Amino acid sequence: MSCRLLSADLGTTSLKVMILNGGGQVEGSVSEPVHTYTDGENHEQKPTEWWQSFGxxxxTLESRGIGLDVDGVVCTGQMEDFIPLKNGIAETAVLYSDIRGSKGLTKRHLSSDAVAAFTGNDWRATTPLMKWLADEFPEQWDHVLFGSKDYLIYRLTGASVCDPVNGTVTGMMNIHTRAWEEQLWQGSGITRNQLPRLLEPEEVAGYVLKEAASKTGIPAGTPVYCGLGDGGAVTLGASVHGDNDEGYAYTGTTGWTAVPADTLTLSEEGSVFHLAAPQQGRFIKIMPLINMGNVHQWAVHTWCGGDFEAFEKLTAEPDSMPGSLLFIPYLNGERNPVIDEKARGSFIGIDGQVTHGHMARAVLEGLAFSLKQTFVQIGTTSSTLFLVGGGTKSRAFRQTVADVFQRSVQVSAEQELLASFGAAACGFRAIHKCSWKDAARAMQSVGEEDIIVTPDVSKKEELERKERLFIGAAGRMRGLFET
Known part of the structure; x- marks a missing residue:
């Protein structure tokens, strides 16, 4: 079975566009940077810049002799955005890390049990931002999109769509019926005709318009599939590795732990989030982390002026770590395991012997401790931890995670492309009417050996002691910065 697909992955830091064929071979790929405009609590990007970068x-692919006469276009990307459109124009995209809408949580008219019954999630975990904007700025938008990939689809086809994976995080979709649930937004000012159509990931959203064809080089009339949010796309891509059904950890700018599931399991803390899976009737249990690669990047810039390799060397300098030194990595508030948007990071246990190298390594340990807490809470017991995302580029971080978990860490040789492979699987499934597993396998041909990192067992006892200290200290961060 053969086909050629253009797959685009529009994340928070970069846009990747590639051409894949039905054997999983990448004929060509291009990456463009994505800029975030940050001002205090405001975290926004410019949709027009996304479109310019996509074109x-x-x-660029075309200039390299790679034809854009594909059988279909499929996109994935960051979820939980709020992209208001007025008269067909989107001026801004408010990102999931923007916390201005948190006060909207106090305006819910449904009980928390009713919200959980519809959405599969604790009422505090669903996104209130669009409700807040509907109340505060109703004149500024008449339609809305919820994901970066949906904006690309809109520009390509003129269609306003959303997939069930991303629909989950809006707090307005019934996770069981995979349809908008009007009771969830009654009283907010939102109307159904302002929302995008919910389509399954393999459904055709529309066809490339002539104007879009002139901007991109993709032939007019090419089908564009709905695709899915990056949480679902990466899960599809990760499932190919060793028939991995034990879940994985994503360590990008932000992070998450994810496990495929057949049932919903609400936690008392509301920290286990559920996404509708690409497969109807299935779910993805996910625990999001606001602080991951962004904290790593902060540390690299703070101590090494942005020099990644210098930071790797810095973390290797100390022969040993002070037993009291901890780093709490909540620089941007946190959603797991501490649910506190106002939480902040801190170093604890500094004495006169602490060096920059100790502090750099403590940052990696803090991220690994935080990640491990999500794995414990979500109930993953696999002997090997499958790790994906930009954080896996760091040798020091891979080893630190292996040591803290005391498990082998497996990193896909093509892990940066997993979301693109997962998105392309939607198009392959649509064209060939095959199963999700066959589609995911067809669009991903692993040509290199995965990286396997084994834990240093000599560090087990000391890291377990520090982990207990970390859990206690992190728990005390809740509410500390409320005043």
Whole structure:
């Protein structure tokens, strides 16, 4: 079975566009940077810049002799955005890390049990931002999109769509019926005709318009599939590795722990989030972490002026770590395991012997401790931890995670492409009418050996002691910065 697909992955830091064929081979790929505009609590990006970068990437592929006459276009990307459109124009995209809408939580008219019954999630975990904007700025938008990939689809086809994976995080979709649930937004000012159509990931959203064809080089009339949010796309891509059904950890700018599931399991803390899986009737249990690669990047810039390799060397300098030194990595508030948007990071246990190298390594340990807490809470017991995302580029971080978990860490040789492979699987499934597993396998041909990192067992006892200290200290961060 063969086909050629253009797959685009629009994340928080970069846009990747590639051409794949039905054997999983990448014929060509281009990456463009994505800029975030941050001002205090405001975290926004410019949709027009996304579109310009997408057109540029497509034209670059074409200039390399890679034809854009594909059988379909499929996109994935960051979820939980709020992209208001007025008269068909989107001026801004408010990102999931923007916390201005948190006060909207106090305006819910449904009970928490009713919200959980519809959405599969604790009422505090669903996104209130669009409700807040509907109340505060109703004149500024008449339609809304919820994901970066949906904006690309809108520009390509003129269609306003959303997939069930991303629909989950809006707090307005019934996770069981995979349809919008009007009771969830009654009283907010939102109307159904302002929302995008919910389509399954393999459904056709529309066809490339002539105007879009002139901007991108993709032939007019090419089908564009709905695709899915990056949480679902990465899960599809990760499932290919060793028939991995034990879950994985994503360590990008932000992070998450994810496990496929057949049932919903609400926690008392509301920290286990559920996404509708690409497969109807299935779910993805996920625990999001706001602080991951962004904290690593902060540390690299703070101590090494942005020099990644210098930071790797810095973490290797100390022969040993002070037993009291801890780093709490909540620089941007946190959603797991401490649910506190106002939480902040801190070093604890500093004495006169602490060096920059100790502090750099403590940052990696803090991230690993935080990640491990999510795995414990979500109930993953696999002997090997499958790790994906940009954080896996760091040798020091891979080893630190292996040591803290005391498990082998497996990193896909093609892990940066997993979301793109997962998105392409939607198009392959649509064209060939095959199973999700066959589609995911067809669009991903692993040509290199995965990286396997084994834990240093000599560090087990000391790291377990520090982990207990970390859990206690992190728990005390809840509410500390409320005043």
């Amino acid at each position: 540029k990437a497509c034209r």
